[in-house]
Amino acid sequence: MPLRNKIRSRPRPADSSPQSRSTTPATDSPWGPARIALTAFFAVDGFLFAAWVVRIPDVRSQVSATHSALGLALLCLSAGAVLTMPVVGRLCVRYGSRPVTVGSLALLSLAVPLPAHAHSVLSLGCVLLLFGAGYGGANVAMNSAAVDLVAQLRRPVMPSFHAGYSLGGLLGAGLGGLLADRLTTAWALALGGLLGLAVTAGAGVVLLRSPAAGVAPGATPARPVEGAADGPPEGTAGRPARGHARLLVLLLGLTALCTAYGEGAVADWATLHLTDDVHAGAGTAAAGYAAYAFAMTSGRVGGTWLSIRLGQTRLMLCGGLAAAVGMLVAAAAPAVPVAIGGFVLVGLGLANLFPLAIARAGATGGPQDVALASTLGYGGMLVGPVVIGFLADAAGLPLALTTVALTATAAALLPLAVGRR
Known part of the structure; x- marks a missing residue:
């Protein structure tokens, strides 16, 4: 065969084909239908949880529970979530994160x-197991879908989804406070x-019909750019070995554990x-929780900007220390405004x-x-409800x-x- 024919028959490099390059279509808006629908899911998740939170004092009186007994009942909610999460992670890998979210x-x-x-207390614990299963499953599935969408958009927008959750919590707490004296717990x-079913139906149709856009057919999606200010993100060319990646995920999981303890x-x-x-x-107590939810919403709305300007590690360091100071003030406050x-x-x-902890974990290894x-x-x-409940009975809730x-x-x-790793 002549040399020129050999040259002509040589296959084209994989990255020279338009079909194989990772591209973002010009029509792919940063606030496309999929992102809006997913944000709505985060928001209704926060709304429903806040609707329950502001009614906890009423439910406690209804079941005549002590602090420690209520802590055990609330333990069931967390147990339902924790037991469901690994199963939901596998379901997301098998069926996709979006249908599992719905x-x-x-x-x-x-x-x-x-x-x-x-x-x-026993019947409350049983229904909270089911509540926790839905809540935990939703959080794994939504975050997995969000990690995929962050990768497609190539923007560190994970805090904006959680801002939707906090905004939903703010609305749920605000409405709960306004209606506390007008609606019974059952009606509220x-x-x-x-409302949750209505939003799930509407946003679910949009989310399931929206293609996983942003990557050309046959291409491998780009990994998220979360943490770009701190160095190469996990999942790029410098992706760590699996054993090392698992250690990083464990450290990030412990960060999330400590954070969830405070949020819970x-x-x-x-x-x-x-x-x-x-x-x-x-x-007033409901308004206090609403103020907390508003502050968290504001912090998450600015989270993308702050993570780019400060870097994720510095932002997480400053945030954790600020929360520690704030909790000491709230626990020791002698007056409502200070608390x-x-x-x-x-x-x-x-x-x-x-x-940020969940986003970095997802960038390392996906839904699992x-x-x-x-x-x-x-x-x-x-752990939190039990620890705080028993400590509250032994030494008081402020301590x-x-x-x-x-x-x-x-x-x-x-x-x-x-x-450092």
């Missing part, structure tokens, strides 16, 4: 009204569940602390710790590592809440080890 949010919406119909949670403590005990220890009314101010600082400090880090993270919610300052400090320092 199913998990539907289950959560159906479970939200059930605590209002519990009349003993039932209406929340109906505020969610489960902030309204009780404000009503029992600082003597706030039910509406609420402390919770606001906690919200700002914790805002970006969990989403999201599930691993999330399972460890929500282990904080598994019990100071443990959040310890875990927030640990959450600030652990990312330094991740950054």
Whole structure:
């Protein structure tokens, strides 16, 4: 065969074909239908959880629970979440994150009204197991879908999804406070569940019909650019070996655990602390949680900008230390405004710790590592209610809440080890 024919018959390099290059179509908007729909799922998840949180004092009275008994019941919620998360991670790998997201949010919406119909600690624990299964499954599936979308957009937008969660929590707490004296717990949670089903149906259609756009056919999607300010992101050419990657995921999971301990403590005990220890009314206590949720929302809205300007590790360090200071202020506050101010600082400090930890874990290994880090993270919610409940009975709720300052400090320092590795 002549030499020129040999040259002509040589196959084209894989990266010279338009079909094989990773491209972002010009029509792919940063706020396309898939991102909007997924943000709506995060928002309704936060709304439903807040709708439950502001009714915890009423449910506690309904079942006549002590602090420690309520802690055990709340343990069931976290147990349902933690037991479900590894299973959901495997389902996401097999069936895709988007359909699992829709199913998990539907289950959560159906479970939200059930605590209002519990009349003993045992029955409350049983319905909270189902609540936790929907909540935990939704969080793994949504975060896995968000990691994929971050990779497609090539922008560090993970905090914006969690900002949607916090905004939903803000709306849920605000409406819960306004309606605290007008609607019974049963009606309030039932209406929340109906809203959740409506949003799940509407956003689910959009999410499932939206293609996984942003990558040309046959191409391998780019990995997320989360953490670009801290060095090469995991999943690029410098992706760590699997054993080393698993260690990084474990460290990130521990960061999420410490963060979730603080978030769970505020969610489960902030309204009780404000009503029992600082003597706030039910509406004021709900407003205090709403102020915390607003602060967290604000911190997450600016999270993308801050992570680019400061770097993820520095942002997580400053946030954890700020949350520790805020929790000490809230626990020791002699007056309602000071306590609420402390919770606001906690919200700002914790805002970006969990989403950044989960995003970096997902960039390392996909849905299963999201599930691993999330399972460890929500282990904080598994341990937190029991620890704080028993400490509250033994030494008072204010002292019990100071443990959040310890875990927030640990959450600030652990990312330094991740950054060094």
